[in-house]
Amino acid sequence: MNYKKQLEEYFKEVDIRCVLGLSIDCVIFGFYDNQLKVLLLRWKQTEEWGLPGGFIYKNESVDVAAQRILEERTGIKELFLQQFHTFGEDVRYNRQEISQKLSWPDTSSRQWPDRTVSIGYFALVDFSKVTPTADFLTDECRWWDVEKLPSLLFDHNHIVAVALRTLRVQLSWQPVGYNLLPEKFTMPELQRLYETILNRPLDPRNFSKKMRALGIIERLEEQRKGGAFKSPYLFRFNKEKYEKALQEGNLAFS
Amino acid sequence: MNYKKQLEEYFKEVDIRCVLGLSIDCVIFGFYDNQLKVLLLRWKQTEEWGLPGGFIYKNESVDVAAQRILEERTGIKELFLQQFHTFGEDVRYNRQEISQKLSWPDTSSRQWPDRTVSIGYFALVDFSKVTPTADFLTDECRWWDVEKLPSLLFDHNHIVAVALRTLRVQLSWQPVGYNLLPEKFTMPELQRLYETILNRPLDPRNFSKKMRALGIIERLEEQRKGGAFKSPYLFRFNKEKYEKALQEGNLAFS
DNA sequence: TAGTGTATATGTAAGGAATACATAAAGCTT
DNA sequence: AAGCTTTATGTATTCCTTACATATACACTA
Structure with missing residues (x-):
């Protein structure tokens, strides 16, 4: 399976170039048709949706990594992007389940630790300026109504909920x-x-x-x-x- | 030198038991004599002050780790403790300078990555209930007036500044x-x-x-x-x- | 072109919150 | 008993928030 090879390559690359055990997840909000939307990606050859995310290069600032990931995975540049919470629960999700759902290759040989801590960023973007584009890991990228999200991969439903709460509080402040x-x-x-x-x-x-x-x-x-x-x-x-x-x-x- | 051995042991232990590349720093606020105070530790055999901090066990939630570290290093239990920011700049401080100041053993053999990302927590404590106690890494633990902090190790002055800003905002909310x-x-x-x-x-x-x-x-x-x-x-x-x-x-x- | 449907633009009165401001009282000291 | 220090407290003014209803402009249709 070609995609599986690609994934293996990607993970190998990540293990070499990126900070181990840390990831970034982005909650991208847009507004259209009187609805608050969130941009989600559908993983290749699955019906599973999740937030755009990625990893941090070893000598890269986390803020810069967040911007880069956003651009790489959605084509969006220059926007309001803000760190809002770091998710460090000891068990954030069922790893086996995820591995299965995404048909990930056997990762036992990876240096990657058992647990990943994820730094959450939220972005606010002009809906009309975004052309959702899937990347090499995903088949589809599109907006979802924030009130009608499907069950997401990892702990991404939780991450969206925290982002939304933060957005509401911020709106009263600025x-x-x-x-x-x-x-x-x-x-x-x-x-x-x-x-x-x-x-x-x-x-x-x-x-x-x-x-x-x-x-x-x-x-x-x-x-x-x-x-x-x-x-x-x-x-x-x-x-x-x-x-x-x-x-x-x-x-x-x- | 005994202390140096101890340090070496500690780092070895950390490399085995803890999440690599991640740390926690705690800004502990107290109030006394009409002054806002911060609890600082002075590292052994130096005149260098810094925030209480530590590392996260591999299967430990980050929030729990923050509590544990606080208790281990200052004896403080059960308090208002809140994550406020994750510090992920690519160069947070001059590593060589720190190594020198703290006479750290040669770390080239460590698995620890070049860059540490730190999750900041701030705590609010009843000044009268705290007995500052130094731990095995430090000679002294005491309160400092937040307006009169010395130049701290790492990027700890910056971390305190961000914590203080967060505290001010929070005070208007709750x-x-x-x-x-x-x-x-x-x-x-x-x-x-x-x-x-x-x-x-x-x-x-x-x-x-x-x-x-x-x-x-x-x-x-x-x-x-x-x-x-x-x-x-x-x-x-x-x-x-x-x-x-x-x-x-x-x-x-x- | 007159009529209809629909979303927009707008003002006022009342209640509540924030601000500015000064003095009397209580407890200890001498 | 006098003096010093800090506390406790009320009122008037301004500003902000809320509640509430109608006339207007535009497009479409008949």
């Missing part, structure tokens, strides 16, 4: 949500995003007031046409003002 | 500060603690109002006598109410 929208967006779009992440409805009048009061978005003259209704104004996120407000610490949203 | 005080405390003591952590003065009338409004402390009839002034009332933290308020999410402090 408007990280902007990273999930295209450059220009309407107020209702922004509101849907917040509603989706926080998982509760918000009042449009109050929401608009609060968002504009933060002083980090600007309304453009432009409007978005196309719907059978009043055209909404477009807004743009102002990064300079954001940085300034961030330093002054007045960006809380409740 | 009243973690209580872990730093003895069971019974006065309102002014609590205020000093907050002032110290947040590094700014607070108004006593507003502070008292806000704290009592959170509904998670109760005033006792008891008062603390002893000063040449009006006796302050004692308060007690109510853990049940705290848990309840935590779930309902109304514990923000700004």
Whole structure:
């Protein structure tokens, strides 16, 4: 089986070039159709889905490795990427089960230790800018509704849950949500995003007031046409003002 | 040199029993004399100070390892302990310099990789309950004022800085500060603690109002006598109410 | 072109929280 | 008894949060 050979090669390479016993897992959030999405990969010749992840080169910073892995496995570059938790439970998942599901080659000869500690990163990306592309380990790469994830490989369901919790907390602290929208967006779009992440409805009048009061978005003259209704104004996120407000610490949203 | 032998033994043991390339560093905060303190260890036969740290057994959860290390190296048990960041820069510190400073034996024969990734935990402890005790690697264990730390080994100054930043943010989210005080405390003591952590003065009338409004402390009839002034009332933290308020999410402090 | 359906844009009043600010009281010392 | 020190406490103002309803613009259809 060709793929199995490839896997063997890959593991051999990893054992030589990478830090042993450590991995990185990335939870990539996107927003589309009023749904918060997560990018998942389907492993070759299986129906098994998991998070994009990978390993750290011996002389590579972990942050840089996270960026690289993301790019290698999904083609996504330059985004909001943040470490959120390190998963170090002694038994994170059933190793045998995983080995079986993914038809991994016999790993008894590997130097890899019994237990892998994984550093979790989450990314926020503009859905429209991503072309999900599978890599050499996987057959398929696509967005999944975060509320309707399948049962994932490893402890990836747990990792997604922790990432989501972190995202919710962060959203109240600083408007990280902007990273999930295209450059220009309407107020209702922004509101849907917040509603989706926080998982509760918000009042449009109050929401608009609060968002504009933060002083980090600007309304453009432009409007978005196309719907059978009043055209909404477009807004743009102002990064300079954001940085300034961030330093002054007045960006809380409740 | 006896100590050097001991070190060699220790490293050998670590290589066998522990996860390679990973370590844990603990930033232990205490509060005394209106100062935020950090517990540091002085390495044997040196004037070099560093954070208590250690390694993870191969089949041990990282959280459990952090607790164990804390207890082994400082005698502290049962406390507020939380993972806050994983430090994975490719060059965290000058290894040669450290080796020299600590007179470490030649490590070229070790299996240990070139780079160590460290998982940072911070702990909040009741100052009065801790008896700093040095362990077999160190000559001295004592509290240092967080504002007046010496230059520490490894990247420990950086780790403390990140821990402190995390503590400040957390304090606005949930009243973690209580872990730093003895069971019974006065309102002014609590205020000093907050002032110290947040590094700014607070108004006593507003502070008292806000704290009592959170509904998670109760005033006792008891008062603390002893000063040449009006006796302050004692308060007690109510853990049940705290848990309840935590779930309902109304514990923000700004 | 008039009518219909749909999502958008917007203001005001009320309640609650945060801030600013100053003085009287209690305990110990001398 | 006077003096020093630290604690305890209330009110007015401002700001933020919440609750709540209607007119408007656009597209589509008849």
